């Protein structure tokens with residue numbers, strides 16, 4: 001018994017036993033079916049399944065779990081099976097017609113897609129009924145399968161390694177397209193069981209009943225080896241004794257009929273003249289030379305002393321000795337004329353043929369070895385795939401496309417399934433992508449991969465290492481494509497799910513479009529982008545030569561009149577900021593600019609645009625003063641930026657202010673947007689705490705304009721986004737941004753502003769008030785007109801006129817009063833009255849007394865709830 005797996009005692013309680021307990025399976029054998037199904041996938045598509053010998057019901061549980069809902073599952077066993085949802089069970093012997101009739105009654109006209117058989121005699125409690133041997137039980141189950149299986153169906157059966165194995169496989173091959181024997185990992189090595197999966201049932205119209213007759217099947221095929229008439233050579237073991245004499249063979253079948261002698265002597269003539277020399281050598285113990293003829297042979301040259309001594313005890317001979325005896329026999333037969341000279345190859349093939357029939361046990365072992373090697377290779381491949389999948393899943397998780405829950409969902413089965421289904425199914429995703437036509441290439445790449453993998457597995461490992469670099473690159477490229485595709489899908493999904501996200505994206509796209517405009521401009525203007533920002537600026541300088549000279553003139557006159565200078569400074573600063581904006585764009589497309597020009601981040605530009613007005617104010621002069629100090633501190637690179645404000649800072653000032661030029665050079669939309677922003681700021685003031693902080697700092701002289709410009713040179717401002725995937729950029733946009741400190745005062749200022757805004761009446765109230773005002777004005781106007789009429793009349797004294805006008809004006813000022821409607825409660829004398837009630841004059845309305853009560857009650861309730869709220 002193997003050390004690793006024990007079938008008895010505590011060894012029984014292996015990992016599958018524990019897993020079965022954990023997952024609620026009735027038998028550990030459930031995992032055998034799970035693993036078989038994992039390999040051949042016959043349950044997922046099956047609509048009807050019959051499980052023969054199903055107690056206690058582990059396989060039925062698996063079938064019920066893996067088969068589609070509403071499929072028919074029938075289980076039969078000698079012992080009754082505890083009920084399982086969706087499963088019909090009978091207690092019956094599968095070898096009887098009663099069982100057949102029960103199944104027929106249950107299935108009616110249906111045919112089964114899968115027939116399972118895990119039967120083992122003497123396992124159940126009904127020992128007496130287990131009359132059949134395992135092989136016969138298998139044959140019986142196959143008989144039922146042949147009756148109930150649909151064409152193309154699958155039959156899974158357990159067989160034991162025995163002399164009948166080959167015979168059974170032969171019969172299976174007659175009825176099924178594909179027959180494969182396999183041993184699932186959960187089947188103990190110490191167990192002789194193997195599972196045979198027979199797929200693609202041929203469903204022949206007529207099946208020879210001999211196929212299901214145990215006597216016929218097992219007798220006919222096993223009787224192939226022995227050569228009749230050869231005494232003592234009726235078993236294949238004899239052949240094995242010759243070709244593998246070192247192996248001691250057990251005689252499981254016992255001694256042959258009538259062959260009970262242990263030491264067998266045979267004459268040399270018998271050996272020379274027999275048909276099956278190999279069987280002879282395997283069965284005999286000694287070859288004797290007793291007759292005259294045999295004694296003559298001893299004198300021949302070919303009968304060497306070695307041959308003679310070999311003949312004395314055949315049981316101690318090795319392979320070489322047997323070969324020598326065979327050669328001697330052939331040579332002697334040729335001498336005697338019993339055999340014509342054969343060419344060596346023929347003999348070789350003959351030998352090969354014989355070896356093929358060596359031993360069924362040997363064959364089974366060989367096949368098992370082959371299957372094990374295959375399984376090992378397959379599991380290696382699967383492990384590799386699983387690892388790849390795992391990597392992909394982790395990446396998906398990082399993109400928040402899958403929750404860890406998705407992975408853990410089938411965790412229980414992962415141990416058995418190498419985690420295939422549990423991982424995110426890139427296949428599906430890829431297919432989905434392909435459906436969308438987005439990543440057609442992806443599929444190809446995947447296909448390539450998989451085919452490569454197959455080749456890798458088949459080919460040798462060295463080649464794999466040589467190609468690995470190239471492959472890796474390819475894989476990385478494929479992975480990136482996949483990620484991009486997946487990210488697009490993720491965004492789409494988010495848009496579908498989250499309206500807010502949709503709006504955000506739309507806003508972003510809109511913004512991006514306006515900013516792209518700049519790039520488009522640059523792209524279209526190839527020359528510009530190639531030359532870089534510096535050249536553009538220089539060209540602009542040349543174009544605006546006159547303007548700039550004017551400007552510099554103006555600059556030189558700056559000190560002449562303070563008012564003028566202020567105005568000019570304002571103009572200059574506005575120009576500066578707009579230029580700085582342009583500079584950013586120039587820089588984007590011109591990394592080859594000879595002198596690094598100052599670059600401001602987009603956010604910085606927006607801030608600056610907010611302060612154009614503030615900066616243009618008085619504090620500018622101060623900022624200029626402090627600039628020199630600041631300049632000393634900044635680096636060489638930023639020095640240029642600082643200079644921009646100084647008198648010789650041609651970087652910013654030379655670019656003409658001419659709007660027309662701007663229009664031709666830069667994105668118009670972007671400019672308009674900035675202008676609009678500025679207008680908005682003018683109208684509503686500063687709206688962000690950051691802007692307010694900077695504004696306050698400027699006003700309080702804590703910061704100068706140069707400081708702000710210098711502040712624009714940060715690690716966030718020079719980030720090239722070229723070639724970066726969109727998901728990465730989106731992520732950066734969210735998290736990788738400058739943290740602008742805001743002051744308490746700024747926040748409270750913004751809050752106060754917001755509060756003031758909140759305090760303003762809502763639109764409807766404002767409208768109502770305006771309406772009221774308008775109506776009052778209208779009334780007044782009317783009264784005025786009437787008053788004019790009164791003054792013009794001549795038949796009135798001045799006093800009367802004044803009185804009249806006063807009356808009119810009073811009337812005009814007065815609000816027209818709504819005519820009162822009297823509410824009359826329909827009770828007492830008014831109840832059931834038709835027409836005007838007594839004593840009521842003017843407009844009136846009859847109401848029900850109950851209505852009034854209800855109104856009062858409501859009022860009371862409101863009052864009470866208000867009180868409660870206050871306390």
Ligand SMILES: C[S@@+](CC[C@H](N)C(=O)[O-])C[C@H]1O[C@@H](n2cnc3c(N)ncnc32)[C@H](O)[C@@H]1O
Pocket residue numbers: 026027029030052053054055056057058059060076077078079092093094095118119120121122123124125126129130137
């Ligand atoms: C290994 S158990 C089957 C375990 C089952 N596949 C499961 O997963 O629970 C073998 C079963 O075969 C049943 N069996 C043996 N001979 C049978 C027969 N002639 N007819 C029906 N059932 C039989 C036994 O009663 C026993 O329950």
